[in-house]
Amino acid sequence: MTEPWMDPLSQWITRAVEAVSPSVVQIARQHRRGGRRLIDAVGSGLIWRSEPGRSLILTNAHVVGRAAEVTVLLPSGKRVTGTVAGRDRLYDVAVVEIASGPLPAATLGDSRSLKPGQAVIAVGNPFGLGTTVTMGIISAVDRSLPTPQGTPLDGLIQTDAPINPGNSGGPLALLDGRVIGLTTVKLEGHGLGFAVPVHLVEAIAGQILQEGAVRHLWLGIQGYAEVIDDNWVRTFELPADRGIVITRVMPSSPAEKAGLQVFDMIVAVQGEHVDTIGDVRKRLVGRRPGDQLEVTVLRGAELFRVPVRLEEMPARRPTRDS
Incomplete structure (x- = not known):
């Protein structure tokens, strides 16, 4: 069977999706009521590091909430229990550990050298439907947003790639398949999405693992x-x-x-x-x-x-x- 014809841009996109998707997981936060297991929230996560018998996943703090454990759906279809190693609510970053591996960890890019206009894809699990891809560009870098704490959240990547419910915690990647951010928030009615640069995510995750908390x-x-x-x-x-x-x-x-x-x-x-x-x-x-x-x-x-x-x-x- 012959491969369908694709223009060069489509080829770039499909190759990027093929590179990133194996590292994207679904994360569900649940609770029990009357003997039934109810889902509180569904989001996405990114396999950050992996070794035999252990993997670390990056996601959003609002996806895991206050839960100590979450359910992680791997790309293979296997469901495993994940332990929340810690979270930073200011930058909306959390680390989840699972007793499974080795798994395909994401390839990270240099989020310090991004330019407005670069094409990006957002990969996630919107509405709990399974892996979904949207495309856009980097609209701006070093963006600031107000927070409930009254202090600005700065250094964010702004994108017009649609970020739907459930995309939260998934990767924002360049068309070469390198992940440069973790999607976090969308301004409703404005078509603006934001991601935390991956170099900042890694710094926060490192503090969580080493010190158990993040000091800003x-x-x-x-x-x-x-x-x-x-x-x-x-x-x-x-x-x-x-x-x-x-x-x-x-x-x-x-x-x-x-x-x-x-x-x-x-x-x-x-x-x-x-x-x-x-x-x-x-x-x-x-x-x-x-x-x-x-x-x-x-x-x-x-x-x-x-x-x-x-x-x-x-x-x-x-x-x-x-």
């Missing part, structure tokens, strides 16, 4: 990228013509304690140029509470360095309206 550091600012006037670039011999204008300083935050103000422009952190909030977040990776960070600020006609002592992000902060 924060500066306590919100802001946006802005072009710096050419005169100031020349006067202060700045390495670039963009910086971050601070639009909000959180009360009692490290930024407020250090004296940072609204309309300050951050041009560097630890001597390295930054032009997005995501860049600032990356400078916090690997640091601990109490570490000092040097923030270079342009305020009016003055350029100076501000030492900021890092703190762990509070478990919950009031929102602006509460």
Whole structure:
């Protein structure tokens, strides 16, 4: 039987699906009532690491909820019980361990070098129907979203690839089959989907496995990228013509304690140029509470360095309206 004709783009997509799908699982959260087993939620997961007799799966924290155990449906059709090793509700990441393997682990890509316009596929299990694929592009990188804690969730990948109920926790992958993110949320009515970059997911999962919890550091600012006037670039011999204008300083935050103000422009952190909030977040990776960070600020006609002592992000902060 001859293979059906496919255009080059379709060939790329099908090859990517064939590469990613064997690493995608279905995750069901259940409870018992009156002797019956009822399903609370169904989502997706990604086989991250696997060895004989043990595999680790990445998924969303909201998929596993508060459950200690979940049911995992493998691509082979086999159902196994998974133990929730831990979760991070801020970035919506959870790690599930199963006593099964070796299984086909996903091939991960470099989520730090993504460009808007790159084609991507989202693979998951929407509505509990089995493996489903949608396609789109990377609409933006380093996106920020507000959270119930009142602190922004930044560094996200924005995509127009449809993310349906049940896709949550599944992979976002490039057309070469490399996974670059874990889908997490969709803004209803706007057609916007978001994924946590895989390098950040791995860092969070590593903390969960090593320490049992995730400690998020924060500066306590919100802001946006802005072009710096050419005169100031020349006067202060700045390495670039963009910086971050601070639009909000959180009360009692490290930024407020250090004296940072609204309309300050951050041009560097630890001597390295930054032009997005995501860049600032990356400078916090690997640091601990109490570490000092040097923030270079342009305020009016003055350029100076501000030492900021890092703190762990509070478990919950009031929102602006509460």
